[in-house]
Amino acid sequence: MRNQVIKGVFWLASAKAIGQVLTWIISIVVVRLLSPQDYGLMGMAILFTGFLLLFNELGLGSAIIQRQDLQKDQLSSLRWVVFVANVALFLAIAAIAPWVAAYFNEPRLVSIVRALGTSFVVNGIGLPSAYLLQRNMEFKKKASAELFGSLVGAVTTLVLAVMGYGVWSLVLGSLALNAGSNIAYCVFAPPILSHAFSYRRIQDFVGFGFKVAVSRVLWYVASNADFMIIGRVLGTVQLGFYSLAFQFSSLPLDKLVTLITQVAYPSFSAMQNDDKRLQASYLEITSAVALITFPIFIGLALVAHDAIEVFLTSRWLPVVVPMQLLCVVSCLRAVENLNAPLLVAKGQGGLLLRNGFAQAAVMPATFYIGAQYGIAGVAWGWLIVRPVLFVIMTTWSIRVVGLSFWKYLGGLKHATVGSLAMVVAVLLCRTLFLAMASPRVDLAVSSIVGVLVYAIYNLVFNHDDVQRALSLVRARRAPAVPLAPVRVIDGKTETNVAFSGR
Numbered sequence: 001m002r003n004q005v006i007k008g009v010f011w012l013a014s015a016k017a018i019g020q021v022l023t024w025i026i027s028i029v030v031v032r033l034l035s036p037q038d039y040g041l042m043g044m045a046i047l048f049t050g051f052l053l054l055f056n057e058l059g060l061g062s063a064i065i066q067r068q069d070l071q072k073d074q075l076s077s078l079r080w081v082v083f084v085a086n087v088a089l090f091l092a093i094a095a096i097a098p099w100v101a102a103y104f105n106e107p108r109l110v111s112i113v114r115a116l117g118t119s120f121v122v123n124g125i126g127l128p129s130a131y132l133l134q135r136n137m138e139f140k141k142k143a144s145a146e147l148f149g150s151l152v153g154a155v156t157t158l159v160l161a162v163m164g165y166g167v168w169s170l171v172l173g174s175l176a177l178n179a180g181s182n183i184a185y186c187v188f189a190p191p192i193l194s195h196a197f198s199y200r201r202i203q204d205f206v207g208f209g210f211k212v213a214v215s216r217v218l219w220y221v222a223s224n225a226d227f228m229i230i231g232r233v234l235g236t237v238q239l240g241f242y243s244l245a246f247q248f249s250s251l252p253l254d255k256l257v258t259l260i261t262q263v264a265y266p267s268f269s270a271m272q273n274d275d276k277r278l279q280a281s282y283l284e285i286t287s288a289v290a291l292i293t294f295p296i297f298i299g300l301a302l303v304a305h306d307a308i309e310v311f312l313t314s315r316w317l318p319v320v321v322p323m324q325l326l327c328v329v330s331c332l333r334a335v336e337n338l339n340a341p342l343l344v345a346k347g348q349g350g351l352l353l354r355n356g357f358a359q360a361a362v363m364p365a366t367f368y369i370g371a372q373y374g375i376a377g378v379a380w381g382w383l384i385v386r387p388v389l390f391v392i393m394t395t396w397s398i399r400v401v402g403l404s405f406w407k408y409l410g411g412l413k414h415a416t417v418g419s420l421a422m423v424v425a426v427l428l429c430r431t432l433f434l435a436m437a438s439p440r441v442d443l444a445v446s447s448i449v450g451v452l453v454y455a456i457y458n459l460v461f462n463h464d465d466v467q468r469a470l471s472l473v474r475a476r477r478a479p480a481v482p483l484a485p486v487r488v489i490d491g492k493t494e495t496n497v498a499f500s501g502r
Contacts (some may be wrong), residue, residue, distance in 0.1 A: 027154075043242075156169075157443060294331050301325075303446050342398075343397055360458045425450065
């Protein structure tokens with residue numbers, strides 16, 4: 001199991017790293033070519049298409065991964081449900097596009113929202129294949145598909161931005177990314193649909209998936225209310241600044257933590273009936289995520305001003321303060337993201353709903369109050385309220401495996417202290433040696449000092465975890481005993497084979 005998890009993270013991380021190096025270079029060029037208004041328009045459109053995307057698989061993807069026994073006719077019926085749901089969503093978004101434009105008083109949004117809606121039809125075909133690859137822990141194939149999509153999307157965006165297509169370079173680039181990934185998913189796990197459909201055979205899936213889907217809706221409302229409120233109260237330009245700040249402060253979440261949760265969920269599901277083993281695995285992964293992401297987020301906050309000025313020019317400096325605040329919040333969001341895979345693996349859909357209601361009840365009002373003080377006020381709202389919700393929701397979540405909150409915090413100790421040591425070292429270095437330095441010099445020296453101090457701290461005070469991490473890397477090279485993939489039951493005969501059309 002450990003080798004499977006390590007290899008899964010390795011392949012997903014490798015694909016993300018290769019894609020990210022190229023897309024970051026392209027993104028820097030694109031940001032220089034486009035305006036804050038272009039990003040603001042895209043941010044407004046994504047608010048509504050992103051909301052409907054929460055329903056594109058009705059939570060059935062989580063049910064496919066979590067269910068230990070899965071039959072061929074059930075898989076076929078689930079594919080039909082997902083496809084029909086996505087076609088319905090495409091028609092719905094085409095119909096509500098004028099309302100979206102009216103809400104933001106931006107007529108251009110009608111065509112943008114309708115164009116983005118075409119991605120639903122593609123998702124309806126490809127998403128079940130993606131979930132089957134994840135369930136079977138075929139992460140090399142899944143990573144390859146996502147890398148292909150990322151490259152297609154990034155190149156499309158760059159070419160169109162250079163040609164002067166403005167916001168449409170972002171729209172068509174997003175569609176190209178989505179199409180590329182889904183086509184590759186289907187190549188690796190060809191969709192097979194039978195003519196027969198039985199709701200009775202998938203009724204349990206739908207019930208479980210409904211709870212997951214509703215919890216996602218509540219999470220989306222809580223997490224994206226800031227975009228909706230800023231767009232309405234502060235306008236397109238300020239939303240463009242905030243969108244970029246949020247994007248940069250979330251990059252490690254999107255590119256690293258997301259892939260870890262992709263691997264964690266099927267592995268948690270495989271040990272769902274062994275709480276002791278599941279608790280140990282959850283703590284180990286949470287500690288590893290903190291050790292990696294805390295210094296990245298805090299480091300981004302420390303160098304935000306210099307990095308924005310050097311790479312994006314001074315016209316994007318309004319991004320700095322909200323980005324710094326959101327980076328601190330992202331430390332909590334990174335480790336909190338592992339709670340959902342834990343709850344879903346244990347079949348705790350009700351508790352997932354409770355966490356969603358807690359966020360949806362508090363965050364929108366916080367953002368509205370913060371918006372009265374600009375985009376920095378919204379970011380302060382995140383920083384003030386999110387730690388409280390983090391403590392409450394994490395305490396609820398970890399009880400399902402008998403884990404105390406104090407033991408949980410023990411796993412975050414070295415990541416937190418090491419990051420604070422890095423902050424002190426960088427600030428002292430700036431005060432003593434870099435007061436008159438240029439932004440480029442300050443950025444380079446601060447980055448080097450931060451990395452060295454964090455590394456030295458962990459080598460001295462966290463030697464055991466460093467050795468464990470190295471042993472995990474070495475374990476990746478060892479042959480892994482494959483997990484049983486989808487357990488396909490056909491009549492009275494049970495065979496453990498991957499449902500991939502063969």
